[in-house]
Amino acid sequence: MADNEFEGRTALVTGGSRGIGRAICVRLAQSGAKVAINYVSDADAARETRKLVNEAGGEGRIYKADVSELDQATAMHKEIEAEFGPIDLLVTNAGIAKFADDTEMGADVWNEILKVNINGTFHPVWLAKDGMTERGFGRIVCISSIAGLRPNTTRPNRLIAYGTSKAAVIGFVRNCGNAFGPEIRVNGVAPGLIDTDMTKDMSEENRQIVISRTPMRRTGKPEDIAELTHFLLSERASFITGQTYVASGGLVTLP
Numbered sequence: 301m302a303d304n305e306f307e308g309r310t311a312l313v314t315g316g317s318r319g320i321g322r323a324i325c326v327r328l329a330q331s332g333a334k335v336a337i338n339y340v341s342d343a344d345a346a347r348e349t350r351k352l353v354n355e356a357g358g359e360g361r362i363y364k365a366d367v368s369e370l371d372q373a374t375a376m377h378k379e380i381e382a383e384f385g386p387i388d389l390l391v392t393n394a395g396i397a398k399f400a401d402d403t404e405m406g407a408d409v410w411n412e413i414l415k416v417n418i419n420g421t422f423h424p425v426w427l428a429k430d431g432m433t434e435r436g437f438g439r440i441v442c443i444s445s446i447a448g449l450r451p452n453t454t455r456p457n458r459l460i461a462y463g464t465s466k467a468a469v470i471g472f473v474r475n476c477g478n479a480f481g482p483e484i485r486v487n488g489v490a491p492g493l494i495d496t497d498m499t500k501d502m503s504e505e506n507r508q509i510v511i512s513r514t515p516m517r518r519t520g521k522p523e524d525i526a527e528l529t530h531f532l533l534s535e536r537a538s539f540i541t542g543q544t545y546v547a548s549g550g551l552v553t554l555p
């Protein structure tokens with residue numbers, strides 16, 4: 301769906317190399333954005349995203365950085381601004397999940413998940429917000445999860461740390477939306493179960509349980525999340541800030 305909504309805009313998508321982040325990069329490129337594709341370890345995947353971005357009509361560049369580390373996030377931010385211009389559109393999508401129930405999870409898993417999913421959201425936003433305010437324009441979407449809205453429904457609950465980290469993202473969005481208006485809008489997206497590398501090792505039994513509880517009777521595609529993200533970044537969402545929207549095939553609306 302090509303349009304010129306983001307012509308002349310620079311976008312940063314953290315974790316843009318694979319899965320949901322890749323689909324977001326491509327969707328923004330279809331609207332003419334210059335897309336900074338961040339990754340941390342999978343350079344081949346990042347190059348593939350760049351190819352797809354360029355084919356979609358945008359201009360892609362790759363930036364390696366662990367966004368949970370402030371020094372790396374800062375260096376990347378400076379590099380993007382020097383090469384690509386100031387960041388207008390920011391999607392904090394980089395995230396990790398480690399599946400461990402309460403008997404398996406120790407402080408190491410807890411700390412790692414909270415560091416990547418919370419600090420990795422905070423750093424890019426904090427680095428971008430002052431410039432966005434000065435220029436009078438900034439659009440931010442932070443990727444959360446339905447795990448941040450309610451506990452995991454399959455047993456045992458192996459998403460305690462992950463769900464906690466994604467609830468923090470929802471709180472961060474609410475507070476930043478309130479703090480950074482009117483120049484900057486900040487919104488969240490809370491996906492349900494999406495087919496990506498993150499979920500590929502899920503047991504077929506659990507996948508079928510989730511599908512059976514999902515009114516749309518399917519898992520989601522990365523493109524489902526990219527479309528909502530695109531909308532929230534666009535001026536069609538000009539009266540929306542501080543909110544987190546669910547895209548889960550209806551799953552989380554059930555008791």
Ligand code: NAP
Nearest residue numbers: 315317318319320339340341342367394395445494496498
């Ligand atoms: P994925 O396929 O595992 O991809 C994760 C992406 O994040 C990769 O691009 C990875 O880079 C990057 N990344 C991980 N840690 C990073 C770090 N410290 N610094 C920079 N980049 C980092 O995951 P996904 O399913 O697309 O998930 C994307 C986001 O959606 C995550 O925040 C996830 O929590 C959220 N989400 C996913 C689902 C789902 O069902 N899949 C549901 C709800 C929410 P490399 O390629 O270099 O490793």
